[in-house]
Amino acid sequence: MDDALRSSSNLSRKVVSVAAGEAHTLALTGDGCVYSWGRGMFGRLGIGSEADALFPVQVKCDICSESEEKRLKFVGIAAGAYHSMALADDGSVWCWGYNPYGQLGVNGENAVVPRMMEHFLGLTSFDSVTNGSETKREAPLKACSVKAGGMMSLAIDNLGTLWIWGNCPQQSSSSGESGFSLVSSFTPIPVWDFHGHTVVKVACGNEHVVALVTVGETYEGEDLVCYSWGNNNHGQLGLGDRESRIHPEIVETFNQHSPWAIYEVACGAFHTALLTHKKRPNEKLESTCWTFGLGENGQLGHGTSQSALKPEPVNELPQDAYLVSVDCGLFHTGVVSSAGDVWSWGMEKGLGLCPDARFTGTDAGDALSPLRITGPQEPRFHDPVQVVCGAAHTVLVANDGYKLWSWGRGRSGVLGTGQTIDFFAPTAVMWPPLADDFKDQGLNNVTKDDNLESKESEEVAEIEKRLSSAMEEMKLLQSKLSMMERYAGILHGSIFGKPFTEEDIPSSLRDSGTFDIAKEWEDMLESADRSKLIRLELFYRNMLSGVKDKHMKRRIQEIIKECVPSTQGK
Structure with missing residues (x-):
């Protein structure tokens, strides 16, 4: 197989x-494909x-199913609460899922497959969306990054302009500066407050937005500098109140004179997190996580359930990480260090599982400080x-992108493990997907032939051979499983004194894959009635x-063997 094919495979x-x-x-x-898993309601998976x-x-769309030369290659993705976005290398933006507020960029129903937004097509610089000032430059306009959160969608174009649509903070104050409202729009609105500056990164929660913007033009x-705007009922804007x-304001902790340089920003439903390092580091590069906003479930990691109106550092994270x-x-936060250490904090031990999690007794409760x-x-x-957090699950990309781990609530398959149970500790996502794995293994065994049809035939034959081998292995595993089930039943x-059923599987083994025999034995004795205890x-x-x-008997035999040689020797 040639290097190009091997590289594409990787x-x-x-x-x-x-x-x-x-x-x-x-x-x-890396080859520009998008995959999805979990709950499919509203078409958010795009399948x-x-x-x-x-x-x-x-995830496939009409243009993606055409020839390889025309295949759309995606370079960015984003997920709102119930909708999804993908950015193609040609600057086109594709959206699918829930659309009651126009967050898909179209005026219509929900979409179960990706739909391309037409708004960015054909726009040039600021001519088509002028705010009344003179335009000094002209260039083809295209999106270069996308972001989503709650019922909002955002994009940053190649000129550094931020666009926002869906259920977003109102950009004009017809009701006065003190009034705040959200407006539903399927047409992207440029945030003119940053005109003359470049928006580099952005994040949004349910009803608030935080943007990292340059001091100058480039x-x-x-x-x-950090700006925020939108709903601030819980202090999630970090402005001290x-x-x-309805308009962006500078978070003074991170103004242009701040000693801290921001390099990451994330928003929960009602809280915000930032990563910074010192602008002029010494020998060590200091890294700090700051949080603010709603804190009642410990999602700020400050050791309390208090909310914070201004950015505060998460002090219990290691200083050298x-x-x-x-x-x-929704109500938890996660971080990962360059050394591979992962911490989480917030609702239900930092898992975001909500109050119906199966923790009991001293194990239950929110994590007010980072947990490893x-x-x-x-x-x-x-x-x-990278680490990402859903409403009640967390996903980590490790091994330089070749392995995925997930934990938290597992219903609807959100963890990508092939199961619908909760996992309180990291478990491997089924990656790469099975079909792709077979396809890739088949490609690895394709030899260079003069005839393309011959190559395809060999590829199909190899895939069928491996599928057959996999089926045989599955039959063997099923046979072993059946034998083990019989043994466990007996x-x-x-x-x-009764047959073995699924309900008899210990809860710790069923939920987390671990088995504490001493604890399970104690729990079983505690719950057993008198007749069971007697049996x-x-x-x-x-x-x-x-x-x-x-x-x-064996001890007696050993004594006899010891005595016989001694009597024979006399």
Whole structure:
């Protein structure tokens, strides 16, 4: 196989970006494909239906199904609560899912497959959307990044202008400066407050927006100023009060004179998180996570359930950790360091699981300070790329993009594990997707032939061979599983006097894949009635008696063997 084919194969497996909505996840691969999984309601998965997907499925649109030369390559993704976005390399923006507020950029119903927004097509510089001032430059206008949150959608174009549509803060004050309202618009509105500056990054929550904007016209590395606007009922704008804003205002902690340089921003429903480092670092590059807004579930990580009206550092994170990614869920927050350490805090031990989580007793409760999330084999994750938080789940991209981990609420397949159960510890997402895995293995065995038809025939034959092999392996596994089920049933019946059923699987094993035999034994004895306790006592008394009898017999045999040689020698 030639280098180009091998390189393409690797890129198809490499995840370069992920995005999480309320109960769905998007993944973007290095070869420009988008995959989705989780809850399918409203068509947010973009797979042509509202069905749930328990593991990653490729998102396809009409133009994507054409020849490879014309195939649309995506370079960016974003997820709102119930809708999704993707940015193509030609600057076109594609949206799908829920659309009651026009967040798909079209005036119409929900979409179960990607629909291209037509607004950015044909626009040149600022001529078509002038605000009354003279335009000094002209260039083809196209989106270069997309973002979504709640019922809002945003895009930054190649001139650094921010556009916003959906259920967004009103940009004109017809009702006076003190009034705040949201306006529904399917037509992107430019944020003229930043005219003459470049918007570099943006994030949005349910009803607020935070943008990182240059001091001058162009981006020079560490010259970003933080602006915020929208609903501020919980202090999520970081402006020191609870007054909402319809126009962007500077968060003074991160103004142009601040010693901190911002490099990441994320918004939860009603809180905000930022990552900064010192503008003039010494030998060590200091990295700090700042949070503000609603804190009643501990999502700020300040050690309390108090809200914060101004940015405050999350002091309990290690001082020597350089944080590479941060994201906010509905009521929880997660960060990952360059060394592969992951921390989470907020609702239900930082998992965002909401009050119906299966934690009980001392295990229950919100995490008011960062909790370390450890991997199944090692405490750290190798080569971390990004962490994202949905309403009640978290996804981590590690191994330089070749492995995905997820944890939290699993219903509707939101964790991408092929199951619908909750996982309180990281578990591997089914990546790469099974179909792609077979396809890729088939391609790895294709030889260079003169005839394209011959190559395709060999590829199909190889794939069929591997599918057949996989089916045989599945049959063998099913046979082993059946034998183990029979063994477990016989053993369970001998001990408890009744057939083994799914309800008899210990809850710890069913929910998290771990099994604490001492705790399960204690819980079983605690819940057993008198008749069950008597039966267990009789069973184990007989078993113990048998063991003692066998031990005694073997000891007698050993004594006889020791004595016989000694008597024969006399």
